[in-house]
Amino acid sequence: MATKTKKTEKHVLNVRKGDNVKVIKGKDSGKEGKVLRTIPETERVVVEKINIMKKTMRPTQANPQGGISSIEAPLHASNVMLVCPHCKKPTRVAHRIDDAGKKHRACKKCGKDID
DSSP states (O other): OOOOOOOOOOOOSSTTTOOOOEEOTTTTTTTTTEEEEEEETTTTTTTTTTSSEEEOOOOSSSSOOOHHHEOOEEGGGGGEEOTTTOOOOOOOOOEETTTTTTTEEEEEEEEEEEO
């Protein structure tokens, strides 16, 4: 019997670590935050102070008391929109290629480069 292997596709996300994003769907819709990390394999992003979940921590040597801690859970990348650093509005991302052949992200609303 042949075993199935899971293919890992490379997903390109429009947001990167350090970008400011606005949540457009879910329980935290309307809030803005900074992207702490991206998970391209599952198309998810972790946003600062958004989608807070409680996690019970087992007592360890580092944390002898244990207890309940709050962590940011990942959101799907389609539920956030990039906030343009120039016009301060949530926008879709355009991709432009400059004369040197480098690819840049640009704001769809004001047209300026994001990186």
